Amino acid sequence: MISKVSQPRLKGFRFPRFVISYAVWAYHRFALSLRDVEDFLAERGVIVSYESIRVWCQRFGAQVAASIRRDRPAPTDKWHLDEVVISIRGQKHWLWRAVDANGDVLEILVQARRNAHAAKRFLRKLVQRWGAPRVIVTDKLRSYGVAVRDLCPSVEHRSHKGLNNRSVASHRHTRRREKIMGRFKSSRQAQRFLSVHDQTATLFRPKRHRLSAISYRHSRTDAFSLWNDYAAEMTA
Structure with a gap:
């Protein structure tokens, strides 16, 4: 207690x-x-x-x-990356999230874009914090391929929608909290809240x-x- x-x-x-x-x-x-x-x-x-x-x-x-x-112990060497749309004041934003093979959240980043620049920014933040993994699994978004080739070309990149269920499932708790909070009010608020929420979940789930x-x-x-x-x- x-x-x-x-x-x-x-x-x-x-x-x-x-x-x-x-x-x-x-x-x-x-x-x-x-x-x-x-x-x-x-x-x-x-x-x-x-x-x-x-x-x-x-x-x-x-x-x-x-x-x-x-x-936290070091993450596994296989990461799952995914992005999901969230609405902030009527505007589309994208929540980028990375989890390891155990389903533990490594990092999240709220951005206004879903392109190669946004994917590079997210992957760079991940690699700076945890180092490069052995395998990165993503969906079919081509921006991931650009980011992996430019930032960590030695990493194996698997792009397949059906292989990324672990990362997709990690968004469920976010959707639940988003509904309770009546949507996020700003990208800064979403980033601040989810950064704490995901780490707490790693400890207590x-x-x-x-x-x-x-x-x-x-x-x-x-x-x-x-x-x-x-x-x-x-x-x-």
């Missing part, structure tokens, strides 16, 4: 650190709105407005996500169908322990 052990208070915040970390965890772990999290906290005797929760999630969510990404009940409980306990450690690292 989220720890209630006494921790140093965050300067400028009147609520204990564990309350703030719990709110950030609940918002990104479950399909909840900010007002839902406000009600969760009110039931536990913590009276705080949803606007304060919004500030907490924006300010500390990125710090926790960076800590999760820092401590350990492919339960592949684990025994005991293994899953151990994994969940480890995830809570890590979250408490990351909450202790948060800085105002």
